[in-house]
Amino acid sequence: xxxxxxxxxxxxxxxxxxxxxxxxxxxxxxxxxxxxxxxxxxxxxxxxxxxxxxxxxxxxxxxxxxxxxxxxxxxxxxxxxxxxxxxxxxxxxxxxxxxxxxxxxxxxxxxx
Amino acid sequence: xxxxxxxxxxxxxxxxxxxxxxxxxxxxxxxxxxxxxxxxxxxxxxxxxxxxxxxxxxxxxxxxxxxxxxxxxxxxxxxxxxxxxxxxxxxxxxxxxxxxxxxxxxxxxxx
Numbered sequence: 001x002x003x004x005x006x007x008x009x010x011x012x013x014x015x016x017x018x019x020x021x022x023x024x025x026x027x028x029x030x031x032x033x034x035x036x037x038x039x040x041x042x043x044x045x046x047x048x049x050x051x052x053x054x055x056x057x058x059x060x061x062x063x064x065x066x067x068x069x070x071x072x073x074x075x076x077x078x079x080x081x082x083x084x085x086x087x088x089x090x091x092x093x094x095x096x097x098x099x100x101x102x103x104x105x106x107x108x109x110x111x112x
Numbered sequence: 113x114x115x116x117x118x119x120x121x122x123x124x125x126x127x128x129x130x131x132x133x134x135x136x137x138x139x140x141x142x143x144x145x146x147x148x149x150x151x152x153x154x155x156x157x158x159x160x161x162x163x164x165x166x167x168x169x170x171x172x173x174x175x176x177x178x179x180x181x182x183x184x185x186x187x188x189x190x191x192x193x194x195x196x197x198x199x200x201x202x203x204x205x206x207x208x209x210x211x212x213x214x215x216x217x218x219x220x221x222x223x
Contacts, residue, residue: 031209041149041198043213056210090154096209099143099162103155 003027004104006091012110013081021076021107023091031055032074033092033101034066043090049074050096081111114139116203116214124220125191133217135184135201143204144177144184145211148197155200159186191221 004025013019025032033048033056048056049068063079074091091104115138125131135144146158159168161177161184168175172195174187184201198218202211 033209041216041218043155043200043202043216045210045212048209056208094209097207099160099204100145100157101209101211102157103147105154 141203141205
């Protein structure tokens with residue numbers, strides 16, 4: 001009965017590869033987000049979707065492409081991975097305009 | 113550029129003691145959040161503060177918000193080891209669901 005789930009939990013890959021992270025929420029929320037937490041624990045929003053529509057699109061390399069097939073799912077595809085992409089990526093969800101965001105367990109991406 | 117600063121960045125405190133973590137932000141925001149993160153874990157929502165003067169308490173933690181001073185505090189009373197974690201504040205200055213996180217305060221409570 002996990003509220004916000006992400007797969008995989010860990011991802012180790014080489015530079016130049018393409019990888020995807022998946023997120024699903026069963027809370028009935030209409031808005032989903034991707035955050036990046038770097039090695040210094042700094043958290044920064046990357047994207048958000050509301051009912052499959054892109055709402056927030058921060059200054060992120062265009063190698064990162066989010067996709068939302070429906071309001072319960074938000075995936076993150078990363079092309080041509082670089083060392084600097086190594087981080088923990090968190091998915092979150094909420095009801096738009098409401099207050100609290102619920103976070104997934106995170107995906108630790110390591111690029112070698 | 114909007115900044116959200118926390119201090120201290122690191123706090124080592126003895127069990128039973130009291131302390132306050134401060135969160136300052138550089139633009140007007142009526143919404144402020146506190147989250148807790150244990151090592152290698154996700155973020156857990158602690159408090160949602162939605163108006164000037166809001167005060168919320170849960171166990172040994174109490175959070176307050178002064179929107180005029182652009183300041184929130186997280187007060188720890190009689191700390192216990194289980195409170196050891198990293199605490200983040202976050203603001204949503206434009207009410208757009210875009211959370212801007214603070215730098216985090218890593219709290220260690222020792223016997």
